[in-house]
Amino acid sequence: MTMDNNTRYNAGTRVMEELFSEEVRTGMQEIKNISPDLWDMIVSFGFGDLYARKTLSLEQREMITLTSLITQGAFDQLRVHLQAALNVGLTKEEIIELIIHCIGYVGFPKAVQAMGIAGEIFKEN
Amino acid sequence: MTMDNNTRYNAGTRVMEELFSEEVRTGMQEIKNISPDLWDMIVSFGFGDLYARKTLSLEQREMITLTSLITQGAFDQLRVHLQAALNVGLTKEEIIELIIHCIGYVGFPKAVQAMGIAGEIFKEN
Amino acid sequence: MTMDNNTRYNAGTRVMEELFSEEVRTGMQEIKNISPDLWDMIVSFGFGDLYARKTLSLEQREMITLTSLITQGAFDQLRVHLQAALNVGLTKEEIIELIIHCIGYVGFPKAVQAMGIAGEIFKEN
Amino acid sequence: MTMDNNTRYNAGTRVMEELFSEEVRTGMQEIKNISPDLWDMIVSFGFGDLYARKTLSLEQREMITLTSLITQGAFDQLRVHLQAALNVGLTKEEIIELIIHCIGYVGFPKAVQAMGIAGEIFKEN
Amino acid sequence: MTMDNNTRYNAGTRVMEELFSEEVRTGMQEIKNISPDLWDMIVSFGFGDLYARKTLSLEQREMITLTSLITQGAFDQLRVHLQAALNVGLTKEEIIELIIHCIGYVGFPKAVQAMGIAGEIFKEN
Amino acid sequence: MTMDNNTRYNAGTRVMEELFSEEVRTGMQEIKNISPDLWDMIVSFGFGDLYARKTLSLEQREMITLTSLITQGAFDQLRVHLQAALNVGLTKEEIIELIIHCIGYVGFPKAVQAMGIAGEIFKEN
Numbered sequence: 001m002t003m004d005n006n007t008r009y010n011a012g013t014r015v016m017e018e019l020f021s022e023e024v025r026t027g028m029q030e031i032k033n034i035s036p037d038l039w040d041m042i043v044s045f046g047f048g049d050l051y052a053r054k055t056l057s058l059e060q061r062e063m064i065t066l067t068s069l070i071t072q073g074a075f076d077q078l079r080v081h082l083q084a085a086l087n088v089g090l091t092k093e094e095i096i097e098l099i100i101h102c103i104g105y106v107g108f109p110k111a112v113q114a115m116g117i118a119g120e121i122f123k124e125n
Numbered sequence: 126m127t128m129d130n131n132t133r134y135n136a137g138t139r140v141m142e143e144l145f146s147e148e149v150r151t152g153m154q155e156i157k158n159i160s161p162d163l164w165d166m167i168v169s170f171g172f173g174d175l176y177a178r179k180t181l182s183l184e185q186r187e188m189i190t191l192t193s194l195i196t197q198g199a200f201d202q203l204r205v206h207l208q209a210a211l212n213v214g215l216t217k218e219e220i221i222e223l224i225i226h227c228i229g230y231v232g233f234p235k236a237v238q239a240m241g242i243a244g245e246i247f248k249e250n
Numbered sequence: 251m252t253m254d255n256n257t258r259y260n261a262g263t264r265v266m267e268e269l270f271s272e273e274v275r276t277g278m279q280e281i282k283n284i285s286p287d288l289w290d291m292i293v294s295f296g297f298g299d300l301y302a303r304k305t306l307s308l309e310q311r312e313m314i315t316l317t318s319l320i321t322q323g324a325f326d327q328l329r330v331h332l333q334a335a336l337n338v339g340l341t342k343e344e345i346i347e348l349i350i351h352c353i354g355y356v357g358f359p360k361a362v363q364a365m366g367i368a369g370e371i372f373k374e375n
Numbered sequence: 376m377t378m379d380n381n382t383r384y385n386a387g388t389r390v391m392e393e394l395f396s397e398e399v400r401t402g403m404q405e406i407k408n409i410s411p412d413l414w415d416m417i418v419s420f421g422f423g424d425l426y427a428r429k430t431l432s433l434e435q436r437e438m439i440t441l442t443s444l445i446t447q448g449a450f451d452q453l454r455v456h457l458q459a460a461l462n463v464g465l466t467k468e469e470i471i472e473l474i475i476h477c478i479g480y481v482g483f484p485k486a487v488q489a490m491g492i493a494g495e496i497f498k499e500n
Numbered sequence: 501m502t503m504d505n506n507t508r509y510n511a512g513t514r515v516m517e518e519l520f521s522e523e524v525r526t527g528m529q530e531i532k533n534i535s536p537d538l539w540d541m542i543v544s545f546g547f548g549d550l551y552a553r554k555t556l557s558l559e560q561r562e563m564i565t566l567t568s569l570i571t572q573g574a575f576d577q578l579r580v581h582l583q584a585a586l587n588v589g590l591t592k593e594e595i596i597e598l599i600i601h602c603i604g605y606v607g608f609p610k611a612v613q614a615m616g617i618a619g620e621i622f623k624e625n
Numbered sequence: 626m627t628m629d630n631n632t633r634y635n636a637g638t639r640v641m642e643e644l645f646s647e648e649v650r651t652g653m654q655e656i657k658n659i660s661p662d663l664w665d666m667i668v669s670f671g672f673g674d675l676y677a678r679k680t681l682s683l684e685q686r687e688m689i690t691l692t693s694l695i696t697q698g699a700f701d702q703l704r705v706h707l708q709a710a711l712n713v714g715l716t717k718e719e720i721i722e723l724i725i726h727c728i729g730y731v732g733f734p735k736a737v738q739a740m741g742i743a744g745e746i747f748k749e750n
Contacts, residue, residue, distance in 0.1 A: 005629065005630075030619070031616065031619075034596070035596050035599075035600065037596075038599070038611070046229045046608050049670070050226055053226075054222075055222040056223065056226065060185075060188065063189060063192075064189075065226075067189045067192040068192050068193075068195075068196045069230065071192070071193045072196055073449070074610065074613070094180060096409070096410050096412075096413075097178065097181045099410075099413070100178070100412060100413055100416070101176075101189050101190075102193060103357070104170070104175045104358050105189075105190060105193035105359060107354055107355040108355065108417060108421050109355060109444060109451075109452040112406060112413070113451060113452070115410055115413055116406065119405070119406075129379040130379065130380075155366070159366070160349075160350065162346075163353075163365055166350070166353060166420075167362065171358050174416065174420070197360075198699070199323070202362075221659070221660050225660065225662060225663055229608050230608065232693075233605065234694060234699040235697075236663070237656060237663070237667065238701060240656055240663055241656065244655070244659035247659070254505065280744070281740055281744075283744070284743065284744035285721050285740055287553075287721075288724070288728075288737070291549065295541075295545050295549070299541065299545070300476055303472065303476075305469060305472040306472045306473065306476065313435065313438060314476050314477065314480075317438075317442040318445075318480035318732075321443045321446035321447055322447075322480070322481070322698070322734070324698070324735065324738075326738060327738070343430050344430060346430075347431045348431065350425065351436055351439050351440075352443060353425065354421045355440060355447070356443060448573060448574070471535050475535065475537060475538055475541070478541065478732070482729055483542060483730065484569060484572070484574040487538070487542065487577075490531055490538055491530070491534070494530070494531075494533070545729070546729045550728065551726075554722075555719060555721075555722040561726055563685065564726050564727065565730060567689045568692050568693075568695075568727060571692070571697055596680075597678065597681045600678070601689050602689065604670070605689075605693035605694065605697070606693060606697070
């Protein structure tokens with residue numbers, strides 16, 4: 001709570017380096033051209049204040065993220081975070097299992113669509 | 126996949142005993158009076174086919190469940206699963222952390238409402 | 251399409267008399283005190299333009315309505331339309347069946363909550 | 376409830392043959408390559424336990440399915456089920472009517488998007 | 501409330517001319533070929549009864565529309581209404597600001613997706 | 626972007642004093658007892674980083690907030706923000722108009738529920 005904004009931004013940058021490849025991070029920066037302030041919030045708040053916290057590992061955080069994205073049908077972001085989930089150590093089997101567990105909470109359409117995208121990401125790895 | 130339906134129902138019953146107190150399980154059975162078939166699906170499919178699977182622990186499954194319930198705003202069910210999460214070993218700190226992580230994916234209104242309910246459940250424990 | 255607005259309002263009023271008891275219709279009119287224009291749109295557009303159309307029966311329309319309300323988690327309105335569904339001829343068995351079918355599309359939390367409310371409405375009938 | 380899992384899978388397969396063309400069913404099986412267990416649940420639970428039940432016809436079940444998909448904005452799945460709805464006997468007029476009825480429950484954006492997709496499916500028939 | 505249906509349709513047409521380019525309006529009319537009745541409701545109710553009302557300006561109405569579309573993840577319609585918002589006088593800065601404000605209510609995934617689309621629309625202007 | 630965290634917290638506090646009565650702000654602080662970190666994020670990010678920005682007035686920000694809450698069915702938070710909207714200068718007529726405009730984007734159930742709550746808040750003022 002006494003961190004200044006540089007600290008928050010730097011913490012967010014470090015997390016993003018663990019989650020995303022350089023290529024993905026460069027792609028994300030297109031947002032910076034439209035709105036530097038949104039970019040700053042993504043890095044400082046989204047990754048710096050939230051992901052960089054203790055108590056849960058990045059692996060656990062990606063499980064939460066994947067579940068929320070599937071539940072709200074945010075399939076473009078799901079693609080990016082499926083790769084991030086693999087990068088921080090979730091296995092394909094665990095991701096498949098997470099999607100199957102979601103059937104009971106979101107129904108088949110979202111689970112099946114998520115599994116199709118997971119299949120594509122798995123092929124690239 | 127060669128399990129018969131008794132096996133599925135029994136597997137579901139065992140999981141429910143780990144997740145829920147006897148009182149909660151008795152309360153859930155009111156659904157059985159309205160629709161015995163829905164009850165059977167809850168136990169055999171919901172808990173027997175989904176929760177009883179391997180690869181993820183019950184602790185991890187409750188993290189997924191909590192996240193999906195928060196994301197879809199299903200706060201009545203959240204109450205029951207917050208208690209289940211504590212029962213299978215998630216700590217208060219981890220649950221608070223999960224809710225905070227969700228801010229970035231669902232916004233403040235759902236996160237704050239979830240935290241308020243978590244506070245009530247924590248008091249009872 | 252050449253109907254004037256009185257015709258639309260009257261068509262809506264007639265449908266509402268088929269769907270809802272006098273008590274329910276009186277309760278609904280509280281909206282009229284806050285916004286007469288919203289009330290007019292509910293009657294003229296919601297019931298006059300939509301429900302009073304041909305091609306689907308009121309029974310079929312209530313099946314659609316119940317499904318949409320369950321899917322979006324609009325449980326207060328679900329209560330009113332469960333009674334309307336019974337009033338226009340859907341049986342308890344058909345309503346239970348509709349809710350069970352929804353499991354595959356919305357997951358258990360919303361289906362179970364809907365079934366609990368259906369149980370309450372069935373008791374009053 | 377005493378059905379074993381082969382019976383459930385076979386019941387699901389028979390329903391899927393009524394709903395979907397061979398081409399669509401073959402396409403669906405890609406899911407099987409990613410997760411044979413998800414495929415088994417789609418067939419045995421989704422179609423075997425849910426669609427193969429009595430009390431509602433396949434025509435009525437597709438009305439429920441279309442409505443839930445429109446309400447949750449699951450437009451990829453809507454495409455497949457619009458064709459299924461035609462296959463089991465819903466007419467174009469009834470489908471158009473269902474979408475129009477939904478305006479009152481989901482607003483114009485989802486209804487208009489659904490109608491656009493329905494127009495594409497109708498052209499192919 | 502004593503308007504007849506021609507008046508409503510004409511009022512809707514006038515609003516649509518303020519919001520959308522001729523090209524967009526022509527594209528929208530494809531819906532008319534599939535369902536003339538849906539088209540009539542879009543014009544007479546959606547634009548005639550709702551947008552043509554007093555008390556809020558078209559600029560304010562587009563702020564409401566953009567927010568609802570972002571919140572429900574209706575990104576195809578968002579594209580059209582981002583252009584409409586510019587047409588009736590919202591500035592790029594105000595639109596960016598609206599999207600940033602939404603972070604707190606819908607989370608990052610929908611806000612970032614909206615900002616990406618806004619960037620594309622801004623480039624065309 | 627060079628603000629330190631005290632500045633952000635203080636900016637958030639000032640906005641909250643404009644939006645909410647002392648009683649409401651005291652009630653909100655219950656969250657602080659459960660999770661001081663969530664409270665800090667609500668104040669520093671939610672109100673300090675988002676609401677305290679320029680380009681849009683608090684009146685416009687509350688229009689966006691109300692619309693997002695109605696669209697996602699967050700009716701508990703809607704209650705608090707309807708009062709906040711009145712506090713920063715939106716009139717009852719404008720709020721009613723906003724809810725009516727939403728019909729076209731979210732359908733009647735959410736709009737009617739919002740109007741009912743608005744009626745209650747208006748009575749208290």
